[in-house]
Amino acid sequence: MIQDIENGMINCVVVKDLSRLGRDYIGIGYFTEQYFPQKNIQFIAVNDNIDTENESIQQEFIPFKALLNDFYAKDISKKIKASFYTKRQNGQFIGAFAPYGYQKDNNNKNHLVIEPDTSNVVQNIFMWYLQGENMTSIAQKLNDCGVPSPAVYKMMHTYYQNTNVKYGLWTQQTIKNILSNETYAGNITQGKTKKINYKNKKLKKIPKQYWIVKQNTHKPIIDYTVFQYVQTMLNQKSQKTNQKSMHLLGGLLYCGDCGSSMTFRRNKKGDFILLCSRYTRYGQCSRHQFYEHKCNDIIFNALQTFIKNTPNFKQYHNTIPIDRLFCYKIFIIQMIQKIQFFEQHNTIKMCVYWNFSAP
Ligand SMILES: [Zn+2]
Numbered sequence: 203m204i205q206d207i208e209n210g211m212i213n214c215v216v217v218k219d220l221s222r223l224g225r226d227y228i229g230i231g232y233f234t235e236q237y238f239p240q241k242n243i244q245f246i247a248v249n250d251n252i253d254t255e256n257e258s259i260q261q262e263f264i265p266f267k268a269l270l271n272d273f274y275a276k277d278i279s280k281k282i283k284a285s286f287y288t289k290r291q292n293g294q295f296i297g298a299f300a301p302y303g304y305q306k307d308n309n310n311k312n313h314l315v316i317e318p319d320t321s322n323v324v325q326n327i328f329m330w331y332l333q334g335e336n337m338t339s340i341a342q343k344l345n346d347c348g349v350p351s352p353a354v355y356k357m358m359h360t361y362y363q364n365t366n367v368k369y370g371l372w373t374q375q376t377i378k379n380i381l382s383n384e385t386y387a388g389n390i391t392q393g394k395t396k397k398i399n400y401k402n403k404k405l406k407k408i409p410k411q412y413w414i415v416k417q418n419t420h421k422p423i424i425d426y427t428v429f430q431y432v433q434t435m436l437n438q439k440s441q442k443t444n445q446k447s448m449h450l451l452g453g454l455l456y457c458g459d460c461g462s463s464m465t466f467r468r469n470k471k472g473d474f475i476l477l478c479s480r481y482t483r484y485g486q487c488s489r490h491q492f493y494e495h496k497c498n499d500i501i502f503n504a505l506q507t508f509i510k511n512t513p514n515f516k517q518y519h520n521t522i523p524i525d526r527l528f529c530y531k532i533f534i535i536q537m538i539q540k541i542q543f544f545e546q547h548n549t550i551k552m553c554v555y556w557n558f559s560a561p
Pocket of ligand 1: 490
């Protein structure tokens with residue numbers, strides 16, 4: 203609708219009542235008091251007796267009505283939350299979709315039962331990992347056999363659609379999520395995330411000690427002792443990789459051909475090389491091998507030129523408007539933070555930071 207208003211195709215908006223326009227009183231206020239008048243749009247809410255073109259009708263009550271609608275939404279949200287909380291405490295599954303390997307019980311949608319095909323895949327993943335295969339090669343093996351990844355499987359069998367599913371393939375992360383999901387040991391873990399509030403659907407992570415864990419709520423796919431053993435294996439591995447994988451430019455460089463992030467590997471000499479992550483994970487795109495020191499030279503030269511051509515850089519980087527150069531600003535801030543981090547840890551010595559602070 204907004205797009206049509208912007209294109210000048212609409213001059214009047216009619217709704218049944220104000221709550222149809224939205225329940226957020228700040229948003230409603232913006233539309234009725236600023237946006238519609240600015241765009242010369244007539245606004246009519248039939249049941250609430252609102253018509254912005256009719257001067258005989260008092261418009262002053264719009265904000266109060268909007269506020270009441272907002273209270274109503276908040277109250278409903280609280281009640282739903284309370285009912286979810288009780289269900290979780292009783293060990294009932296309340297997710298929209300059963301986790302990969304399970305399906306919802308036809309007789310009770312809050313109970314999980316084993317799904318034969320996908321649970322076999324889960325068992326294989328645990329078995330291969332216990333036999334010493336790493337997560338990347340397990341993912342590759344499943345991709346080679348043409349097994350649909352959990353996201354693809356979900357889209358094939360439910361109404362769930364997600365355009366963000368990049369290539370629909372198994373990744374190291376998918377395997378890790380499965381290996382560390384306690385649901386497979388017969389215990390339901392819920393309440394891992396929560397919405398910021400009833401107006402904002404963004405989720406924030408909840409610390410592990412506040413998760414709601416209920417044991418033996420459904421039939422396990424993996425024996426609990428096996429699951430526990432796999433957790434110790436995973437913890438040992440993550441401690442090792444945390445020390446190794448940190449790189450100055452990690453997460454900042456992308457493949458020019460396919461847009462995937464570049465990963466850093468050490469070659470036999472111990473030097474870092476960059477490779478396209480789509481190649482390393484899925485064997486697609488191409489290797490695009492590039493030496494770290496060459497890449498550093500290019501970036502630091504570009505940054506130094508930028509700083510040189512920007513008088514009083516320090517002030518400047520605080521004033522770049524958010525809509526312009528936003529990515530660039532984030533990039534530079536990340537660079538500064540990373541350089542500071544590496545200098546503190548004495549693993550890399552570069553003079554670039556001095557240039558940032560020079561006038
Ligand atoms: Zn690529």
